[in-house]
Every structure is written in structure tokens, then in C-alpha cells.
Amino acid sequence: MAMQTWWLYVTAVFLIAGTPGPNMLHVMVQSIHHRPRRALFSMAGLMSAVLLCLLASAAGLGALLKASPALYDILRYAGVAYLVWLGIKAWRAPVGTAARDPHTRRSAHALYATGLATGLSNPKLIIFAAALFPQFIDMNRPFWSQLAILVASFVVIEGFWYGVYALGGRSLAAWLAPANRQKLFNRATGMMFIGFGGALLGSRV
Numbered sequence: 001m002a003m004q005t006w007w008l009y010v011t012a013v014f015l016i017a018g019t020p021g022p023n024m025l026h027v028m029v030q031s032i033h034h035r036p037r038r039a040l041f042s043m044a045g046l047m048s049a050v051l052l053c054l055l056a057s058a059a060g061l062g063a064l065l066k067a068s069p070a071l072y073d074i075l076r077y078a079g080v081a082y083l084v085w086l087g088i089k090a091w092r093a094p095v096g097t098a099a100r101d102p103h104t105r106r107s108a109h110a111l112y113a114t115g116l117a118t119g120l121s122n123p124k125l126i127i128f129a130a131a132l133f134p135q136f137i138d139m140n141r142p143f144w145s146q147l148a149i150l151v152a153s154f155v156v157i158e159g160f161w162y163g164v165y166a167l168g169g170r171s172l173a174a175w176l177a178p179a180n181r182q183k184l185f186n187r188a189t190g191m192m193f194i195g196f197g198g199a200l201l202g203s204r205v
Helices: 003-018 022-058 060-068 069-089 098-099 108-120 123-136 143-175 179-200
Strands: none
Touching: 003 123, 003 143, 022 069, 022 108, 022 123, 022 179, 060 179, 069 108, 069 179, 098 123, 123 143
């Protein structure tokens, strides 16, 4: 891979990953509700989704999705349904003392699983992995070394932005103490998740 190609890739990934989307919104919300340390389980789920999508793209799934619109539509509709469900759940989330009830503390496994499902339904990640990622692999150069560099670069950049959004969520936590602000935040995030679902519904590989 030429150095110029790598820099182009890094720049594209940095801008795409940093743009607010389902992954970053999920990190921020989990950081607010469960504190940044426990939100690491959610981040691990999201990062697993990133790795799965990139490796699937390298294995040729992106080309398969392009060749089979019906398969892509099935995956797309499943992703839309999940994002809309997340939006409804966020809209209806409890506020005040109910939101801080220790009995509602989620397990590490549940946080990881939710992060994984959110990542796999992320329209930005799906489109990037299926349509853009393969364009940065030079088939005239060693495949596996290029794949390792591209995936490692993505993971580092994505992890950086997770940290930024998690710290942002921690800063918002104190401001969200009043129940009326919690309710406003829950409804805003709910609408954003539903909006991401709409974006995925209108996307094409």
C-alpha cells in the first residue's frame, strides 16, 4: 500500500468515525448511564462489530451484497428495525430516581451484546465496509499486511473517538441530574436513533 493511500484512508476514517452516528451516540449514552468504566463493555461490543464488518468486507461480503440486492435489503431492514427499537427504548427510558435504581444495573454481557448489535446495524459502518474499504486494498501488493494495517488504523482511530465521546458523556452526566433534562435528553437521543434508522433505510451499497 502506498503511503499516500494510507494517509487518504486515515483521513477518511478519522472524519467518518468522528461524525456523530449510532456508535458514538451509544458510547455517550452508556457513559452517562453506567459511567465510562462500565461503558468499556459497550465499546468492546462496538469494536467487535467494526472488526467483523471490516473482515467480512475483506473476505468478499461487500461484493456479495452488491451482487445480491435482496440479501442487502434483508440486512438493511433488520438494522433499521433495531435502530428504531433503540430509539423507542431511549425515548421511554426512566428518569429521576428510577433511572438510578441499582437494580437496573446491566451486566457486562448485556452491555457488550447491545454494543455489538448497535455496531452491526450502524449504516455508516455498513456502507464504509461494503463500498469504500475494499477500494484501499491494492491487489498488486501483499493482501494480509495491507489488511492488518488498515484494520489496525481503523481500530486506533475508532477507539480514540470512543474515548472522546465517553468523556463527553461523563461531563454531561452532572448537567443531566434534573429529571426534566434527563427526559429531554432521552427523547433527543431516541429521535436520533430513529433518524439513523431512516438513514439506513434510504441507503444503498
